[in-house]
Amino acid sequence: MDTKRKRVPFELWNIWKIESWLIEQAQNGRILEKLSSFRATFRLAEPQNLEYRMIVMPEKDTTPTNTQELEQAGWDYVTSHQYYHIFCSQQADATTEIEKDLMKQAQSFSGILLDLRKRLLFNVLMIVAFIGLVIALFMDVEAISEWLNVLCQA
Structure with a gap:
């Protein structure tokens, strides 16, 4: 199994850019396996249309409470790094009620930044x-x- 490591081109707090970048990588045949602050490890495969979503939790290394619901809705857990948890889906239209929950949780990142400030x-x-x-x-x-x-x- 071939892997490729790439530098993450955006700060992790820039969730939507990271998600778009991961989608683009999947379309180029790189499937995310692991993420850190500066590097991402990809498994080389056939190009795929995957949707990626990052969930931000207010406490470091805590898992999202709705992980089972996400998996039942077609989202697969990929990896975690500190506050960030990444899920992917092969669904072409990944807009569901759970998607709205993901967006609310992602907005909780502003609370983390406020606490750090x-x-x-x-x-x-x-x-x-x-x-x-x-x-x-x-x-x-x-x-x-x-x-x-x-x-x-x-």
């Missing part, structure tokens, strides 16, 4: 506060107040 902001503020305390401990308080007065007057 909040954590980053908190950490930056803590570092700035820590640096301020260290400076205050090693500097004369009067010198700091004079320095602040000079800045305020400028």
Whole structure:
């Protein structure tokens, strides 16, 4: 069984571009086997018309709760990487109620980004506060107040 590794041309958060890219790869005879942040491993086969969908879960390494429903609707589980779970289908028209659920779950990625931004902001503020305390401990308080007065007057 021949395999080919390719660099993933988009960030994983760009779900629709990744899905389109995977569909294009299948049409060129490369069927996804494994995905990481930077590389995808494909099995070389005959060109196929496959639909790919990525489900984003709000917690790392958790599996989608509706996996059995997806499989009953014709979606096959392919692989997972951290927050992302990829399914494929040979159905020409993959628009179903489950498809709508997939889109809602994919939108939960914005919640993940918001959480990461909040954590980053908190950490930056803590570092700035820590640096301020260290400076205050090693500097004369009067010198700091004079320095602040000079800045305020400028």
